[in-house]
Amino acid sequence: MSDLKISGLHKHYGSFHAVKGIDLEVPSGEFTVLVGPSGCGKSTLLRTIAGLEEASAGRVEIGGKDVTWARPRDRDIAMVFQNYALYPYLSVYENIAFGLRARKVAAGAIDKRVKRAADMLGIAPLLQRLPRELSGGQRQRVAIGRAIVRDALLFLFDEPLSNLDAQLRDDMRVEIKRLHQELGRTMIYVTHDQIEAMTLADRIVLLRDGQVEQLGAPLDLFERPATRFVAGFLGSPKMNFLAATVTEGAVVLSDGTRLPLPPGRKVREGQAVILGIRPQHIAMAGAGALPGHVRVAVVIELVQPTGSRVHVNMPLGGTSIIAEFAAHDVTAPGERTTIDIDMNRAILIDPQSETVI
Amino acid sequence: MTATAHPDRNFKYWLVSPAIFLLLLIGLFPLAFSLVVSFMRITMLETDTSFAGLVNFTQLFKDSRLWGSLFHTALIIAIALPVELVLGLAMAYLFLDKMPGRQLFVSLLVLPTIISPIVAGATWRLLFDNRYGPINQILGWFAGHPVPALWTVNPNLVYPAIVFCEIWQWTPFMFLILLAALSNVDRSLTEAAEIDGARFWRSFRFIVLPAIWPVMAIAILIRGLDLFRIFDIIWALTEGGPGTMTETISIYTFVQGFRQFETSYTAAIAFLVIVLLTVIVTWAIRRMGLAK
Numbered sequence: 001m002s003d004l005k006i007s008g009l010h011k012h013y014g015s016f017h018a019v020k021g022i023d024l025e026v027p028s029g030e031f032t033v034l035v036g037p038s039g040c041g042k043s044t045l046l047r048t049i050a051g052l053e054e055a056s057a058g059r060v061e062i063g064g065k066d067v068t069w070a071r072p073r074d075r076d077i078a079m080v081f082q083n084y085a086l087y088p089y090l091s092v093y094e095n096i097a098f099g100l101r102a103r104k105v106a107a108g109a110i111d112k113r114v115k116r117a118a119d120m121l122g123i124a125p126l127l128q129r130l131p132r133e134l135s136g137g138q139r140q141r142v143a144i145g146r147a148i149v150r151d152a153l154l155f156l157f158d159e160p161l162s163n164l165d166a167q168l169r170d171d172m173r174v175e176i177k178r179l180h181q182e183l184g185r186t187m188i189y190v191t192h193d194q195i196e197a198m199t200l201a202d203r204i205v206l207l208r209d210g211q212v213e214q215l216g217a218p219l220d221l222f223e224r225p226a227t228r229f230v231a232g233f234l235g236s237p238k239m240n241f242l243a244a245t246v247t248e249g250a251v252v253l254s255d256g257t258r259l260p261l262p263p264g265r266k267v268r269e270g271q272a273v274i275l276g277i278r279p280q281h282i283a284m285a286g287a288g289a290l291p292g293h294v295r296v297a298v299v300i301e302l303v304q305p306t307g308s309r310v311h312v313n314m315p316l317g318g319t320s321i322i323a324e325f326a327a328h329d330v331t332a333p334g335e336r337t338t339i340d341i342d343m344n345r346a347i348l349i350d351p352q353s354e355t356v357i
Numbered sequence: 358m359t360a361t362a363h364p365d366r367n368f369k370y371w372l373v374s375p376a377i378f379l380l381l382l383i384g385l386f387p388l389a390f391s392l393v394v395s396f397m398r399i400t401m402l403e404t405d406t407s408f409a410g411l412v413n414f415t416q417l418f419k420d421s422r423l424w425g426s427l428f429h430t431a432l433i434i435a436i437a438l439p440v441e442l443v444l445g446l447a448m449a450y451l452f453l454d455k456m457p458g459r460q461l462f463v464s465l466l467v468l469p470t471i472i473s474p475i476v477a478g479a480t481w482r483l484l485f486d487n488r489y490g491p492i493n494q495i496l497g498w499f500a501g502h503p504v505p506a507l508w509t510v511n512p513n514l515v516y517p518a519i520v521f522c523e524i525w526q527w528t529p530f531m532f533l534i535l536l537a538a539l540s541n542v543d544r545s546l547t548e549a550a551e552i553d554g555a556r557f558w559r560s561f562r563f564i565v566l567p568a569i570w571p572v573m574a575i576a577i578l579i580r581g582l583d584l585f586r587i588f589d590i591i592w593a594l595t596e597g598g599p600g601t602m603t604e605t606i607s608i609y610t611f612v613q614g615f616r617q618f619e620t621s622y623t624a625a626i627a628f629l630v631i632v633l634l635t636v637i638v639t640w641a642i643r644r645m646g647l648a649k
Contacts, residue, residue, distance in 0.1 A: 072551045
C-alpha cells in the first residue's frame with residue numbers, strides 16, 4: 001500500500017514552471033528524500049503535497065484519497081519547517097499541543113501524548129519555556145515534537161536541519177533516523193544536502209529543473225548513476241570528469257594518457273566520452289597492482305587534510321582531478337608519486353546526452 | 358572625589374536646558390495658564406476678572422449638558438471604534454494576498470483618510486441632503502417611492518449618519534496600519550497552524566493577534582483619542598443638533614468658549630477633559646501592555 005501517490009504534477013508560478021510533470025509513489029513506512037540543487041522544485045513539490053501550494057495540474061493522493069484540492073488540515077499530514085515555525089507566544093507545551101487542541105482531542109489524551117513526545121525528544125524539562133528561550137537545536141526538537149505528536153499518516157520535513165550548525169546537524173540527523181525507525185511512519189524529507197539524503201533515505205528522489213532525474217536506493221544512485229548530473233551531485237568530494245576518446249579498446253585522455261576501457265560498456269571506436277572517476281576509487285599505488293586497476297604517475301598539486309582522510313588534487317588528462325587518500329599517504333605538494341585508478345568502477349558518459357553508457 | 362574628578366559632569370544638563378525650557382514654555386505654560394483662568398470669573402462679555410475659587414468646577418458637576426456631551430462622545434467611540442477596527446482588519450485580510458491591481462486599490466481605499474474631515478463632513482451633508490442628495494435618491498429607487506429622510510435632523514437618523522461618515526473616513530487608516538502589521542506576520546507560522554488543523558479563528562487568536570497586537574493597540578489608541586476629540590464631521594453635518602443631541606465634548610467646549618464666551622468655564626471643562634484623558638490613556642497603555 002502506498003501512502004502517497006503523485007501523478008502528472010505540474011506547478012507554475014506565473015511564467016515560471018517550477019514542477020514539470022512529476023509521478024511519484026511512496027510506499028507505506030518509507031523514508032523518501034527529495035534532493036536536488038536549489039531551485040530544482042523540491043520545496044515546491046513538498047508544499048504542494050502539504051496543500052500549501054495549489055497544483056497547476058495533476059493529482060495528489062494521500063492514504064488512497066484524492067486530496068489535490070483538499071485543505072492542508074484535511075490531508076492527515078504533519079510538517080516540520082525550515083525555520084521551525086514555532087508559535088512564539090505559546091509555551092513549548094502549547095506548541096506541541098496546538099494541533100491536538102485544534103483537532104479537539106480530549107484534554108487527558110493531549111497531556112499524555114505531549115509528554116510522550118517530549119520524552120522521546122528529550123525536551124521534557126523545557127515544556128514551560130517559550131520558543132525564544134530555546135537554542136536552535138532545542139527549537140528543532142520542539143518542531144519535530146509538534147509533528148510527531150499528531151500521529152499523522154505522512155510526515156513532511158522541509159530542510160529541517162539547514163539552520164543548524166554542523167555538529168548539531170549530525171546529532172539531529174541521527175535523531176530523525178531513529179525516530180523513523182521507532183515510529184515506522186512514512187516520511188518525506190527535502191534537503192539540498194547530499195549527505196543528509198544518503199544517510200537518511202530509504203529512497204532518494206533526485207530532482208533537477210522540476211523533473212525527477214533519478215530515483216532509487218541511495219547506494220543504487222551512488223553506484224549506478226543514470227546521468228552525469230546524478231554522478232556529480234552525489235558523493236563528496238565530487239566525481240572527477242575527464243574528456244576522453246575511445247581508441248583501440250582503451251580510453252585516451254586529452255593529454256595522451258591511455259587507460260583500459262571499463263568492461264562491458266557499449267562504445268564505438270573513436271567515440272568521444274566523458275570518463276567519471278570517484279575520488280574514493282583512486283588509491284596510492286601499493287605493492288602490486290590490483291585487478292582492474294591502472295597505475296598512473298602524477299605530481300601532487302594541492303593537499304587538503306580532513307582528519308582521517310586527505311583530499312589531494314593532481315593534474316591528469318588536461319584537468320585537475322581530486323582523490324581521497326588515507327591521512328598520512330601524502331605529505332606535501334610537488335611530490336611525485338604513482339596512483340592506482342579502479343577502472344572497473346569508473347563510468348563512461350555520452351557527452352551529447354549526458355547519460356551514463 | 359567624584360565631583361573633582363569630573364568637573365564637567367553637569368555640563369550636559371546645561372546643553373539640554375534651552376530645549377527643556379522651550380518645551381516647558383510651549384507645553385506647560387498654556388496648561389498652567391488655563392488652570393489659572395479656570396479659577397477666575399472671566400467671560401468675553403464682561404471685564405470682571407476676579408478670583409472665583411472652585412465655582413467653575415462645582416458648576417461642572419451640575420452641568421447636565423456637559424455630561425450629555427461626554428455620553429454622546431462615548432457613544433460614538435463605542436460604535437465607531439470597534440466597527441473601524443473589525444472592518445479595517447477584514448479589509449487588510451482581503452488585501453494580504455498578492456493580486457493584480459492591489460497597489461491601485463489600496464491607494465483608492467486610502468483616499469477618504471487624506472481628505473480634511475471638515476470637507477468630508479460638508480460633502481456628506483450634501484450627499485445626505487433630503488431633497489437634492491443622491492443618497493435619498495438612490496434609496497428611492499429601491500423603495501419605489503421618494504424617500505424624504507432628514508439625515509441630519511431626524512433624531513433616529515443623525516447618529517447613523519455621523520457614525521457612517523466617521524467610519525467611512527477612518528476605516529482606511531485602520532486598514533492601512535493593520536495591512537502593514539499583517540504583512541509582517543511570519544507566513545510559515547500560519548501555514549504550520551493550518552497543517553496543525555487550526556481554523557481561522559484559532560490561528561488568528563493564538564498566532565496572528567499576538568503578533569500584530571503592539572501595532573493594533575497603538576492604532577486603537579490613536580483612533581480612540583481622535584474619536585474623543587471628534588468635531589469637524591459633526592459640526593459640518595449637524596452642528597451638534599438637533600438641539601444638543603449630537604453635541605460631543607469638543608463641540609460643547611467650543612460652544613461654551615466661542616459661542617457663549619464663558620472663558621473661565623471653558624477652561625474648567627478643558628481641564629476636566631485633560632484629567633479624564635490622562636486617566637483613561639494611562640489605564641489603556643497599561644492594559645494593552647504597551648508600557649513595557
